[in-house]
Amino acid sequence: LERIRTCGLVPSRASAKLNLLTDGFNVDGGKPLNRQIILIGIGAVVAVVGGIVMLQLSQSEDAYVNENIISATSLEFKVDFTVATGQPVDVHFWAKNIGSPDVKIRVDGSVGSTDMDVIVDVGTGATWMRDTGSSWGSPKPPHNSELLIQSHLDMLEQYQERLSDWVEGDHYFTAEGATIRIYDIEVNPDLPDSLFLPDS
Numbered sequence: 001l002e003r004i005r006t007c008g009l010v011p012s013r014a015s016a017k018l019n020l021l022t023d024g025f026n027v028d029g030g031k032p033l034n035r036q037i038i039l040i041g042i043g044a045v046v047a048v049v050g051g052i053v054m055l056q057l058s059q060s061e062d063a064y065v066n067e068n069i070i071s072a073t074s075l076e077f078k079v080d081f082t083v084a085t086g087q088p089v090d091v092h093f094w095a096k097n098i099g100s101p102d103v104k105i106r107v108d109g110s111v112g113s114t115d116m117d118v119i120v121d122v123g124t125g126a127t128w129m130r131d132t133g134s135s136w137g138s139p140k141p142p143h144n145s146e147l148l149i150q151s152h153l154d155m156l157e158q159y160q161e162r163l164s165d166w167v168e169g170d171h172y173f174t175a176e177g178a179t180i181r182i183y184d185i186e187v188n189p190d191l192p193d194s195l196f197l198p199d200s
Contacts, residue, residue: 068187069163073098075156076186077163081178087112095156096191097123104196105152119196120145120152128198136198 069075075098079091091109102123109116115132118139127145128136139148163171163182170183 064167065164066166069160069166071099072160072187073100074188074191075160076184076189076191077159077182078184079180079182081180083111083178093159094191094195096193096196098156098160103153103156104193105156106196107152118148118152119198120149121196122149122153125149130198 074094074096076092076094079093080089082088089109089111091107094106096104102121104119104121104123106119107117113132117130117136119126119128119136121127125145127139127148129139129143129148130136139145159182162173163185166182166185170181171185172179172181174180
């Protein structure tokens, strides 16, 4: 993480949260999976995935850049990998109105048998979360709407950077001993507003 910070790849706002998550959710097997961290919501799961993505963002100046990803106004994709404990992590990510003040982001994810979802609507400042067996509701400590909005905007930016060299098909890379796959990638899909409401 220190290497990442010195390269400027992790916004300072996310650094403390990334420290917390990597302390309890180590894909390299150094520490066991921290269930308490998992249960605070999909924001944690995606932050872990986002953190892993951040580890691999360094590219040469001559690297291919997919301008369609960089300029996209909406994105949809899935992410999966397996942590050292053997539990699979699956994430489904949607974003709409990218590049505008009215960005909407939804993430549905799971770690093992635990499901966690989050919706953020930047334009209205509204955020919702739910986990296995629960209904949508306002974020609970240690989360709050401001933190969720900023962390998900950071994740969106990092995912766009990670996918900036994507050409077609599944996108694989390795970080911290895990193989991460980004797949079912859709650029500028038509995403209904209802997808970003808590009754969906």
